[in-house]
Each structure stands twice: as C-alpha cells, then as structure tokens.
Amino acid sequence: MTPSPASADALRGAGLRVTPPRLAVLDTLQRHPHLEATDVVRLTRAQHRGVSVQGVYDVLRVLASAHLVRRIQPAHAVARYELDLGDNHHHVVCRGCEVLVDVPCVVGTAPCVDTAGASALGFEVDEAEVIYWGLCPTCRDRATHQTTDVPSTHRKEQV
Numbered sequence: 330m331t332p333s334p335a336s337a338d339a340l341r342g343a344g345l346r347v348t349p350p351r352l353a354v355l356d357t358l359q360r361h362p363h364l365e366a367t368d369v370v371r372l373t374r375a376q377h378r379g380v381s382v383q384g385v386y387d388v389l390r391v392l393a394s395a396h397l398v399r400r401i402q403p404a405h406a407v408a409r410y411e412l413d414l415g416d417n418h419h420h421v422v423c424r425g426c427e428v429l430v431d432v433p434c435v436v437g438t439a440p441c442v443d444t445a446g447a448s449a450l451g452f453e454v455d456e457a458e459v460i461y462w463g464l465c466p467t468c469r470d471r472a473t474h475q476t477t478d479v480p481s482t483h484r485k486e487q488v
Contacts, residue, residue: 425471
C-alpha cells in the first residue's frame with residue numbers, strides 16, 4: 330500500500346502516529362464511504378492483509394475520537410462510518426434497502442437548525458445531526474410496481 334500523503338498529514342495533524350492500520354482504514358473509507366464496521370473490516374483486510382480484525386475496530390474508535398472519521402448512527406440501524414471532512418452535510422436513509430446517502434446542508438454552516446431551545450437551557454450548540462428517512466427511487470418504483478401489478482383481489486383493503 331502506498332500511503333496517501335493527505336492521510337498521513339491528517340493523522341499527524343490530529344496528534345496521532347502514522348501507522349499502517351490507520352492508513353489502511355482511512356484508505357478504505359476514502360474509497361467506500363458509509364460502511365458498517367464489519368464492511369470496513371472486510372474491505373480493509375482484503376487490501377491490507379496484515380491488519381487484524383480487532384485492529385480495524387480499534388482504529389475506527391481512535392479515528393472517530395480524533396474527528397478524522399465520522400460515526401453515523403441512524404435510529405434503529407447499524408452504525409456507519411465515513412471520513413470526517415469537516416463539511417456540513419446530512420444523510421438520508423432508505424427505509425426499503427437501507428442505503429445511506431449524503432445530503433448537502435442548504436444553510437451551509439453548522440449548526441444549521443434553530444438552536445434557540447437548547448440555548449435557552451444553557452447549551453452552546455456547535456453541531457446538529459439531521460437524518461432524513463424515506464424511500465430511494467429504486468424502492469419507491471418497486472413499491473409502486475408491486476401495488477399496480479397485484480390483482481385487486483390480493484390487495485389490502487383500504488380503511
């Protein structure tokens with residue numbers, strides 16, 4: 330593996346040592362954002378055989394603590410990981426296939442929601458996590474076709 334100079338610089342900038350496992354995990358997340366931890370392990374070890382399973386989990390924890398990796402935890406879903414690029418974006422999750430996609434923030438600056446309620450309680454808010462839920466185009470089309478393709482005698486009665 331040829332270490333990315335940007336990854337090595339990011340590690341140093343966060344006060345972390347540059348190690349092969351850390352570079353390997355950053356490389357995996359650069360190529361594949363929004364991965365579950367098990368997928369980070371699988372893909373990292375496929376490309377970088379010397380990295381242990383526990384090593385990948387340890388690196389994810391350290392990189393998340395250093396704000397180099399962002400841990401996304403949608404309600405009722407498995408955590409996903411992406412590089413923390415310092416950009417202010419949100420996510421949308423498909424209820425059908427659970428794909429997770431970045432959504433640009435229309436405001437641009439963090440936090441991008443009204444924080445008056447939290448401020449009234451004495452909090453100084455510096456970040457807001459917004460996760461939208463819905464159906465992606467593929468699942469929406471699939472749901473539409475299932476509804477129209479099923480004979481009327483097999484459809485649920487509308488209440």
